[in-house]
Amino acid sequence: MKEKYGPGTTAIHGGHGPYDRGLPTDSVVAPIYPSTTFAFDTVEDHQNSIFGDLVYPMYTRAASGNPTIRILESKLADLYGAEAVLATASGMAAINYTLMHLLNTGDHVVMGRCYRLTHNIAQMILGDKMGVDYTLMLSDDVKDLPKYLRDNTKVLMLDIPSNPMITVYDLEEAVKIAHERGITVVLDETCATPINLRAFDMGVDVIANSLTKYMCGHGDAVGGAIISNANFVQAIRKGLYPRIGAAISPFNAWLIHQGLKTLHLRMPRHNQNAQAMATHLEGHPKVARVYYPGLASHPQHELATRMMSGFGGMMSFVVKGGDEAGTALTNKLKLGKIGTSFGQAETMIETGWMSHYEWSIEDRVRFGIPPGFVRVSVGLEDADDLIADFDQALAQIEIDDTKTILELVGAGELEWKPTVTTME
Ligand SMILES: Cc1ncc(COP(=O)(O)O)c(C=O)c1O
Structure with missing residues (x-):
C-alpha cells in the first residue's frame, strides 16, 4: 500500500x-x-x-x-x-x-x-x-x-x-x-x-x-x-x-x-471485555490478586497507559486457596473453555499448573506464578455473561485462604533459571 x-x-x-x-x-x-x-x-x-x-x-x-x-x-x-x-x-x-x-x-x-x-x-x-x-x-x-x-x-x-x-x-x-x-x-x-x-x-x-x-x-x-x-x-x-x-x-x-481484516474491530472488544472482567474480579472476595495493566493496581499501569492504546484481552488472577481452588473454579465455568491457546473469539482459560506443567511448583512461584493462578484470554462474548459465568463458578468453590501464597520465592534475586524438562 x-x-x-x-x-x-x-x-x-x-x-x-x-x-x-x-x-x-x-x-x-x-x-x-x-x-x-x-x-x-x-x-x-x-x-x-x-x-x-x-x-x-x-x-x-x-x-x-x-x-x-x-x-x-x-x-x-x-x-x-x-x-x-x-x-x-x-x-x-x-x-x-x-x-x-x-x-x-x-x-x-x-x-x-x-x-x-x-x-x-x-x-x-x-x-x-x-x-x-x-x-x-x-x-x-x-x-x-x-x-x-x-x-x-x-x-x-x-x-x-x-x-x-x-x-x-x-x-x-x-x-x-x-x-x-x-x-x-x-x-x-x-x-x-x-x-x-x-x-x-x-x-x-x-x-x-x-x-x-x-x-x-x-x-x-x-x-x-x-x-x-x-x-x-x-x-x-x-x-x-x-x-x-x-x-x-x-x-x-x-x-x-x-x-x-477484523483485527481493528476485535481488539477494542477484547480490551473492553478484559477490563470489565479484571475490574469485577479485583473486587471479588475469593480473588487474591488480578494481573491486568488496565487496573490502577497493576505495577506498570501508568507505563502501560502511556505506552499502549489498549491493555489487551489477556488477564490473569489468583484465586484464594491455591491450585485446588483454581482447578475447581476452572472446571465449573460454562462459557470459558479450558484450553491452551488464546486470542480468539471464545474465552479460553488455563491455570498456572496447566501452562507451566513442566516446571516444578517452586520454579513456577519463583518465576511469579503462584498457586491458584488462572490465565484468561477474554473473548468476544458479552462481558456481562462472562462475569456471570465466573461469578457462578466462584460461588461454587470452597476456598482455604491459608493456602494462598502471593509472595514470590526468591523475590529480588538477580539470576535464576527454571529447570527445563522435556515432556512436550
Ligand atoms: C507470547 C507467545 N508467543 C509465541 C507463542 C507461540 O505461538 P505459536 O503457538 O503460534 O507457535 C505463544 C504461544 O502460546 C505465546 O503465548
Missing part, C-alpha cells in the same frame, strides 16, 4: 503482494494458491529467477515463497508500517529463526518474563546446542537491565504484555539501554498486536510473534511472523528459512489474512 491509511482501512485493503492482480478482474478476497511448486516456461527462466531479475514463485518453502503467503506478508508489513515480513509455520518458528539468526556460540541473550517455550528455546536450543548463554531478567523494571548485560550480550528479548503474568516493560527505555551497547531488541507482542502497541515507533529492531492468536483471531490457523527492516528479513528468508523449512501453509496464510 503506498498511501497511508488508518489501521482499519489497512487491515482490510492492505496486502497486495508482488504476485497479486494476475487476473483481468480483481478478486476481492485474495485467492489461495495451494501449489507447492511453480513451473517455468524454460530452464533459462528458472535460472533468471535465481540469478537475474525475474521475481517468480518457485517453491512454497523457498525464499521465493508462495503468492498467498506473500499477500499475507505484505498486509502485515502495511499493518506494522514495516519494510518487510517473513511469515512462518508458527510463532515458535518465528522466534527460533530470529534468535538463531542473531546469536552465535559464545554470545549472550537476556530475556524478560517471556512465554514458557521461549525460555525453553534459550535453554534447550540456544544454550545446550549452540553454546549461547542466557539470563532471565527477573526484574520488571528496565532500569535494572544494565545489571543483566554483559560484554557479549547480543540480544534482549521481551514479551509485552507477557504471557501469562501480563507484565509490561518500558520499551523505549529498554531500547535506549540496549542500543547504547549495540544490542538488538526483539519483541514478541503476540498479546498486544499492532493495534494496542506501536512497537516500531519505540525503536524495537525486530518483532517475532505468533499469528495464531489475535492476528488470526478465530483459532483456526497456526502461523508466525518476523517483522523488521528489509535487510534483516531478507537475510533470514535466504538463510535459515529454506534450510530449516518451517514455512506456513498457504491455507493457514489465507485464513490469517482473512482474520486480519
